[in-house]
Amino acid sequence: MPPAERIATFDQDGTLWVEHPMYSQVIYCLDRVPVVVKAKPELANVEPFNAEVKKWLAESRDPRWKRPYTKLTCLPMQEVLRYLRASGYKTYIVTGGGQDFVGVYAEQVYGIPPEQVVGTAGGTKYGYDKSGKPFLSKEPKLLLNDNNAGKPEGIHLMIGRRPYAAFGNSTGDRQMLEYTGAGDGARLMMLVLPDDAKREYAYGPAQGLPDSKVGTFTQAL
Amino acid sequence: MPPAERIATFDQDGTLWVEHPMYSQVIYCLDRVPVVVKAKPELANVEPFNAEVKKWLAESRDPRWKRPYTKLTCLPMQEVLRYLRASGYKTYIVTGGGQDFVGVYAEQVYGIPPEQVVGTAGGTKYGYDKSGKPFLSKEPKLLLNDNNAGKPEGIHLMIGRRPYAAFGNSTGDRQMLEYTGAGDGARLMMLVLPDDAKREYAYGPAQGLPDSKVGTFTQAL
Numbered sequence: 001m002p003p004a005e006r007i008a009t010f011d012q013d014g015t016l017w018v019e020h021p022m023y024s025q026v027i028y029c030l031d032r033v034p035v036v037v038k039a040k041p042e043l044a045n046v047e048p049f050n051a052e053v054k055k056w057l058a059e060s061r062d063p064r065w066k067r068p069y070t071k072l073t074c075l076p077m078q079e080v081l082r083y084l085r086a087s088g089y090k091t092y093i094v095t096g097g098g099q100d101f102v103g104v105y106a107e108q109v110y111g112i113p114p115e116q117v118v119g120t121a122g123g124t125k126y127g128y129d130k131s132g133k134p135f136l137s138k139e140p141k142l143l144l145n146d147n148n149a150g151k152p153e154g155i156h157l158m159i160g161r162r163p164y165a166a167f168g169n170s171t172g173d174r175q176m177l178e179y180t181g182a183g184d185g186a187r188l189m190m191l192v193l194p195d196d197a198k199r200e201y202a203y204g205p206a207q208g209l210p211d212s213k214v215g216t217f218t219q220a221l
Numbered sequence: 222m223p224p225a226e227r228i229a230t231f232d233q234d235g236t237l238w239v240e241h242p243m244y245s246q247v248i249y250c251l252d253r254v255p256v257v258v259k260a261k262p263e264l265a266n267v268e269p270f271n272a273e274v275k276k277w278l279a280e281s282r283d284p285r286w287k288r289p290y291t292k293l294t295c296l297p298m299q300e301v302l303r304y305l306r307a308s309g310y311k312t313y314i315v316t317g318g319g320q321d322f323v324g325v326y327a328e329q330v331y332g333i334p335p336e337q338v339v340g341t342a343g344g345t346k347y348g349y350d351k352s353g354k355p356f357l358s359k360e361p362k363l364l365l366n367d368n369n370a371g372k373p374e375g376i377h378l379m380i381g382r383r384p385y386a387a388f389g390n391s392t393g394d395r396q397m398l399e400y401t402g403a404g405d406g407a408r409l410m411m412l413v414l415p416d417d418a419k420r421e422y423a424y425g426p427a428q429g430l431p432d433s434k435v436g437t438f439t440q441a442l
Contacts, residue, residue, distance in 0.1 A: 103381045114381030124377050126370035134403045149347035156345050160324045160335030178355045
């Protein structure tokens, strides 16, 4: 396919990094949001929000692995990212996670810049502080719920063309993979089945594993 | 600044191409939309819409210059685009025009791929046709009005970082330029004043020209 059209999209949770026992962003929310918004209402402002996410990522540790969440990525998928980029592909994350949240670390963790992160996104509002300096604040208005049908809708909104390759691991990725496959010519759609209980988590019930209730393989194959 | 942060944003109408006597997309709408939607309700489907825009752009001519609209770009601004890209910048269009409309021709006309076009955007809806093939249809729901305060809001939504350089020509670009200038360190904000009545249009009342009622220079400088 023409170099300009080499677009590949990746789900994040369970595809690029660990999603067990809970999505990392859920942990972030449980951990920090109530404390933070009460103490610092200015975190509705986009830039302090980003700084706070950075701080949390640097300090927090996964309870099982005792390592920062940003170190718990899937190495074979990191290789896929690098392989596709070496072949002229632009790699995108297309995640149900918050676009602003993932945008803070995606460059450092996956080599994917914030402008190539498509995620669940709320509105912002442009305004001025007391000194007249402009800033953006987060609005409680959902613009894109980037899961299920929201994934192809988000791809159209943020990328504006259909991927040639798409990678996911759960029912929330189904429509993204279908949409990718509906394009002309050869397309690659891949479902990741994490099956390494020792170094990550093993999802079932495929391969006779205990049903993890997460991932696409909820019926035995 | 770090290479990854080299982002430059450009208004389109009046900045990159001719906006007199009417925005080209307004002409497209007047010209085509009523005929087209009546005759072809399937144009709510994203892909036939794109094909129709391409056809219109190939066939229509500017009434004064007798040339396709896509040939009426501002050459010095094309040089700015190329200069910035040669210096490692990603160049974006940030336009009040329709994101899908501009995305159809931006690559061919400006060397800017659709994923680097931020524009006024409506929602889409993922569904299946009778044969089960997935497609996206346009919804009558405005997600982003990419003018005035909507420009920095759109930049945050679609790019996720603040530009180092921004170019515009009218009051609709004011907030984008302010937001760019409010970043740390050196930033470039530029207002274009078209003043060549012979080869394009001359905007006033700056430089004693007749008031064009378009562009930023509505008070004499």
